[in-house]
Structures are given as structure tokens and as C-alpha cells.
Amino acid sequence: MVVLVGGVPVTVVHVVGVVAVRYRDMAAPVTVGVIVREGLLVCVVPHDLGGAPEEFARQVGEVVGRNTVWRVGLSQPQSGPGGAVRSFEQARNALDMAERPNLDERLVKAADLLVYQVLLRDSAALGELVTAVLEPLRGARGGAQRLVDTLASYFASGRVTTTTAQALGIGVRTVTYRLDRVRELTGYRADDPAQAFTLQVAVLGARLLGWPRAGPWA
Numbered sequence: 001m002v003v004l005v006g007g008v009p010v011t012v013v014h015v016v017g018v019v020a021v022r023y024r025d026m027a028a029p030v031t032v033g034v035i036v037r038e039g040l041l042v043c044v045v046p047h048d049l050g051g052a053p054e055e056f057a058r059q060v061g062e063v064v065g066r067n068t069v070w071r072v073g074l075s076q077p078q079s080g081p082g083g084a085v086r087s088f089e090q091a092r093n094a095l096d097m098a099e100r101p102n103l104d105e106r107l108v109k110a111a112d113l114l115v116y117q118v119l120l121r122d123s124a125a126l127g128e129l130v131t132a133v134l135e136p137l138r139g140a141r142g143g144a145q146r147l148v149d150t151l152a153s154y155f156a157s158g159r160v161t162t163t164t165a166q167a168l169g170i171g172v173r174t175v176t177y178r179l180d181r182v183r184e185l186t187g188y189r190a191d192d193p194a195q196a197f198t199l200q201v202a203v204l205g206a207r208l209l210g211w212p213r214a215g216p217w218a
Helices: 012-024 052-064 083-099 110-120 123-139 145-156 161-168 172-186 193-209
Strands: 002-006 033-037 040-044 071-074 107-109
Touching: 040 052, 040 083, 052 071, 052 107, 071 083, 083 107, 083 110, 107 110, 110 123, 110 193, 123 145, 123 172, 123 193, 145 161, 145 172, 145 193, 161 172
Parallel strands: 071 107
Antiparallel strands: 002 040, 002 071, 033 040
């Protein structure tokens, strides 16, 4: 399994030394490789070393500082002679993919981004879906972005309005009002399972394609 860090500064050599030493000092004897490749900090760890990605990210954060722009990509476990190479590519793709939907998480897992890869296999169809479902939101007062952000948070919370309100720092009534506006403008109800699925895929597509800044698509 490969843990990959992108965006670290030129002091990366110091980071390598510190992280490698701390892993060697762990109580349990483990084999951990930490190198720099293609400007990225690479950590190769056994897949059964529980908590290793989170610990690696924490140590990197301590060295380079929390205010530095960096992100950790985590591959899925790979076996065989070429496993490390496949894991490296997978973790690098995770970092690249995470930039498109502008994810806030420091640690992004390749397994969690598979849905984005599936959606992007037919970006033209995805653009058509986003336009068909979300384009009416441009007519909302203040634009579409607030409503899209509310939908994204609503789905991330498991469609719980109180959790959505807390995440966005707004009142529950405001969340309810925005969801009602989505229904009025698009005809889709976020609290209806079938319609919510279409809305959620459209919202994921919007993040990937940069909508509403980009589009509409032909």
C-alpha cells in the first residue's frame, strides 16, 4: 500500500528523514519505505499496518506545518512484483482526482474516489445530466452555488437537515428553505430516494466539471 503526499515544500528531504526515523522507533517491527519520487513524498507500508496512513499524514503535518497546502493520497493494497508501482500510480491518480471536486480532506483514498472515475468515463453524458438537472438553479437569487453546496452537504450528512445546518453554519430553516427552492426550480425532491439519487449524481458531476462556473454543455 502506498501513501503519497503532494504539495510538500522543498524541505521534503528533512520530512523524509523525520518520518522514517519515527516509523523505525515504533514498538512493532515493520518494514516502511519512505522516498521522494517525481516531486512527491512516497511511503510504502504493509496493508495490515493499521492507522499508518493517518499517522504518516500527522507526522508530515507536524514537519511542514498545517498552513502549507498539501494532500495525502492513499492507494488500495496491491500484491505481486509490480504491486508497489501500481499502488504509486493509484495514489497519484487519487491526488489528481481529488483536485477536480476540490475535496477538503487532507487524506484522500483511491477506493473512495472510484465513483468519480466511473462518472468521468463519459464526461459528455455527465455534462448533459448536470445541465438537465441543475441548470435551473442558476435562476435562484444569489446563484446556483449555495444551493449546490447545500445539496452536497445534505447528501454527505445522510440527508439529515440538522447535521447539514451544523456543517454549513446556518439554521435548519435555511436548509429546509434551500431544499424547497431546489424542488421548485428543478422538480427534484432531495428527500425522495429515487429523485435524490439523480440529484446526488448531478451534484457529484457538478463538482467534477466545475459547474456552475463552467457549462452549460452542448
